[in-house]
Amino acid sequence: MLEHIELFFKSIFIDNMVFAVFLGMCSYLAVSKKVATAVGLGAAVIFVLAVTVPLNWLLDQYLLRDGALAWLGSEYADYNLSFLSFILFIATIATMVQLVEIVVEKFSPSLYNSLGIFLPLIAVNCAILGGSLFMQSRDIQTLGLAFNYGVSSGIGWFLAILAIAAIREKIRYSNVPPPLRGLGITFIITGLMGIGFQSFGGMLTGGDDGAAAEEEQRMDYDKVSEIEKKDSEKEDIDEKEISYNDAINN
Amino acid sequence: MALLTKKDTNLITDPLADNNPITIQVLGICSALAITAELKASIVMAVAVIFVLGVGNVVISLMRNIIPSKIRIIVQLIVVATLVIVVDQVLKAFAYELSKTLSVFVGLIITNCIIMGRFEAFALGNGPWRSFLDGIGNALGYGVILVIVGFFRELLGSGTLLGYKVLGDPIAKTGLYATGYENNGFMIIPPAALIVVGIIIWVQRSRNTALIEDH
Numbered sequence: 001m002l003e004h005i006e007l008f009f010k011s012i013f014i015d016n017m018v019f020a021v022f023l024g025m026c027s028y029l030a031v032s033k034k035v036a037t038a039v040g041l042g043a044a045v046i047f048v049l050a051v052t053v054p055l056n057w058l059l060d061q062y063l064l065r066d067g068a069l070a071w072l073g074s075e076y077a078d079y080n081l082s083f084l085s086f087i088l089f090i091a092t093i094a095t096m097v098q099l100v101e102i103v104v105e106k107f108s109p110s111l112y113n114s115l116g117i118f119l120p121l122i123a124v125n126c127a128i129l130g131g132s133l134f135m136q137s138r139d140i141q142t143l144g145l146a147f148n149y150g151v152s153s154g155i156g157w158f159l160a161i162l163a164i165a166a167i168r169e170k171i172r173y174s175n176v177p178p179p180l181r182g183l184g185i186t187f188i189i190t191g192l193m194g195i196g197f198q199s200f201g202g203m204l205t206g207g208d209d210g211a212a213a214e215e216e217q218r219m220d221y222d223k224v225s226e227i228e229k230k231d232s233e234k235e236d237i238d239e240k241e242i243s244y245n246d247a248i249n250n
Numbered sequence: 251m252a253l254l255t256k257k258d259t260n261l262i263t264d265p266l267a268d269n270n271p272i273t274i275q276v277l278g279i280c281s282a283l284a285i286t287a288e289l290k291a292s293i294v295m296a297v298a299v300i301f302v303l304g305v306g307n308v309v310i311s312l313m314r315n316i317i318p319s320k321i322r323i324i325v326q327l328i329v330v331a332t333l334v335i336v337v338d339q340v341l342k343a344f345a346y347e348l349s350k351t352l353s354v355f356v357g358l359i360i361t362n363c364i365i366m367g368r369f370e371a372f373a374l375g376n377g378p379w380r381s382f383l384d385g386i387g388n389a390l391g392y393g394v395i396l397v398i399v400g401f402f403r404e405l406l407g408s409g410t411l412l413g414y415k416v417l418g419d420p421i422a423k424t425g426l427y428a429t430g431y432e433n434n435g436f437m438i439i440p441p442a443a444l445i446v447v448g449i450i451i452w453v454q455r456s457r458n459t460a461l462i463e464d465h
Contacts, residue, residue: 022284022444024442026279083338084335085357086334086338126361129357129361133354169381178459186447187445188445191443194444
């Protein structure tokens with residue numbers, strides 16, 4: 001249970017898809033002009049990640065990794081097909097995206113219209129393939145953890161696009177230097193938000209030693225309150241702090 | 251006939267400045283930022299993208315009349331994925347350390363929006379030679395930004411370029427460090443890449459005011 005909680009918070013805050021590894025930046029920048037569309041795309045990303053990461057975990061475990069084919073018989077035990085993972089992962093993802101597209105078109109035509117061209121582009125959203133590749137390179141152990149990883153990194157992406165969309169809606173009324181308007185200022189804001197998220201890096205470093213862990217926690221609290229002072233995106237931080245407290249209680 | 255007509259030359263030069271894939275078309279940012287903490291990784295990434303986009307554009311352009319339009323995305327993905335596997339295997343064989351540094355970002359060339367964007371926008375409607383030039387041009391435009399970002403981040407963040415200590419030794423306090431200069435650790439962390447790109451956009455749009463957006 002503990003490892004699930006740890007992975008959950010780690011993927012949302014510390015290894016945030018957007019702020020720590022810059023995945024899915026294309027759609028993050030293109031679809032973040034309005035909160036409503038951002039929510040739709042974010043939800044689609046969570047869903048697709050939640051489906052594709054466990055699927056690709058199964059593929060990786062039983063088909064691709066070194067010795068994965070052992071279940072076929074001992075003569076296959078030393079096969080290593082991991083060079084095929086790119087092509088298999090992307091094929092799984094493309095199929096799943098097609099499926100999501102059909103489902104959304106059927107059940108929510110308004111969402112389908114507002115997402116427009118970006119729904120098929122989820123297939124080439126780096127966050128999706130990145131989720132599967134990180135799952136592979138970080139050696140995630142069980143199917144449950146893989147599912148958890150998919151969902152939580154999706155939530156991290158969702159939070160990021162929601163926050164930037166809200167900021168962009170407000171920044172329309174600010175006097176930004178003309179050459180920075182639009183893309184430029186969005187980059188810089190994302191950078192600043194990324195710096196804020198870096199502070200979560202100390203969140204999960206507590207060890208088994210009680211005193212040391214307490215010390216760590218106190219430091220983390222300081223960090224959190226520090227950001228709170230500095231950062232203007234209050235609501236976002238509040239959410240994080242609540243979930244952080246939950247993590248401690250658990 | 252000249253090898254490159256005026257129109258062909260434009261295919262290469264346009265993406266380098268006024269139609270740059272990163273700063274104007276907003277494509278391919280995903281993989282552009284995470285690996286730019288060192289100049290070497292940026293250069294390797296740029297070369298890999300130039301190869302994949304140049305060859306991929308030619309392949310797609312040759313097949314453009316036989317790809318059914320309904321499944322073209324899958325076909326395109328398979329073509330890119332194959333080329334990326336080639337790049338990945340070559341890197342693993344000849345530059346193992348580097349391929350560890352780039353880690354999953356080599357694989358993420360597959361989902362680099364520049365590649366799909368150029369396939370869709372250009373290779374599906376043009377001949378192989380023009381598609382090749384377009385691919386090279388756009389990949390170069392991408393590479394230029396990568397190299398600029400990598401250059402500043404490595405120079406200001408670690409005081410080195412391609413691993414050489416160009417500013418002197420920070421521990422022995424030689425060169426610039428003797429005057430009290432210190433490396434800026436901020437440039438090493440990932441968010442710095444975003445801010446550097448933001449500044450590049452700022453500079454570019456100040457020089458060419460036609461590119462300014464209203465919001």
